[in-house]
Amino acid sequence: MTSPLPESWSGRSALDRAHIWHPFTQMKDHEADPPIPVIAGEGCDLLLANGNRVLDGISSWWTCLHGHGHPKLMAALERQGAKLDHVIFAGFTHEPAIELAARLRSKLPPNLTRCFFSDNGSTAVEVALKMAFQAQLQKGQGQRTRFGALNMGYHGDTLGAVGVGELDNFMTGLFRPLLLRCERLAVPEDPRRELHVNLDGWVDRLEAARQSIRFFFENHGEGLAAFIAEPLLQAAGGMRMWPPEMLVELRAQCDAYGVYLILDEVMTGFGRTGSFFAHSQAGIEPDLLCLSKGLTGGVLPLSLTWATDEIYSCFWADYTEGKAFLHGHSYTANPLACAVACASLALFEEQPVLEQAAHLSQAMKSAWSRLGELPSIRKARILGTVAAAQLVDPGTGEPHSTESRFGWRLHRRALEAGLLIRPIGDCLYFMPPLGTPAARAEQAVDTITYLLK
Ligand SMILES: Cc1ncc(COP(=O)(O)O)c(C=O)c1O
Known part of the structure; x- marks a missing residue:
């Protein structure tokens, strides 16, 4: 097979710019500042085509858990590839899917x-929204045509998911005429994470917030199919940690x-947040649970929507009743993807993944606390292995102007210094793979400190 690829990376970049439309990107920016070629992933690092090694401080869009190219995940992929690559899942089943359901x-x-399978976070959410609405409808609750959601939420980019996300921003607001009906509720950030x-x-604010939920x-409870x-x-709303x-x-x-x-x-x-699932820290159980990203350890696209028996039973009927999902x-x-997900879950049992993450979190906490003392940083906070802070102009204490593209420039400068971070607006965050050695994480925070001084 002859490759259409030019020999040099400059030629390849020209082809990229000629044909590829990258996600979440104003493509005009790439005329001056092209996408950065990555040629390999090794543990918590990515290797760039220019020879630089950078720590993956965003876990490759929050997906990578055990590090890149983990031998056990790669072996599971190879083993499964030799057996069955893909098959229709309607009317058929296979071992990796059954094993994954049982393990989880x-x-x-x-x-x-x-559990219901799909292939990314947005579709896991779409499935949950549709299931909730249809279950309510089939229970005789057809008036429940709206959803409830939190201000500043983000649930993906398909239209259903956008409809229950925050709309007060330039990415999603323009789609408002096309969306589901959704009522939004504000929750305060949790100062105890700072x-x-x-x-x-705080005690009074917490009680007031409880009252506002009631x-x-x-006002809206009788018309809602579900609250998400x-x-x-x-996360995407700016790493807002809420109580x-x-x-x-809410439950x-x-x-x-x-x-x-x-x-x-x-x-x-x-x-990611210090426990296997975040909701267990509140001691509550959801009716529908959407999982993706870390499900395969960050190797392949896959997602799941888990539902209760009560919801499932709303769809259980003779074929002719037309109640199927x-x-x-x-x-x-x-x-x-299922085989890799099974291997990723097995790692949690074979190795002290959560204990290592707790150790990493402690190291990140001390380093991030020092970073939080810089005049260009406000509200340094941490939950599990997700550390975040607000970037401000040290002269004024105010956020940097949008035109200055401070976060973007910091991202590019950090890459030169061996670190991948990618602030969301004013929100600086650091979320390396769970298995990142503590010393590497501390070094990364030192790099950020150096760049902000
Ligand atoms: C909480 C949450 N839900 C849903 C999604 C959408 O996932 P995907 O990008 O895989 O569609 C994201 C993506 O960042 C997310 O953070």
């Missing part, structure tokens, strides 16, 4: 008994008003 079942709250904490007035449900939230950490007490209240109000609670753990799942994707339960 044992890690989930007992009420979640049924490394230079001030808890003045008020929200009094990212438990404890609103577990609010999640407990109680959903129960009181017959509203399903959908938890979107696409980003928070698989040990008629949804599916071509690559549903792809065997290669």
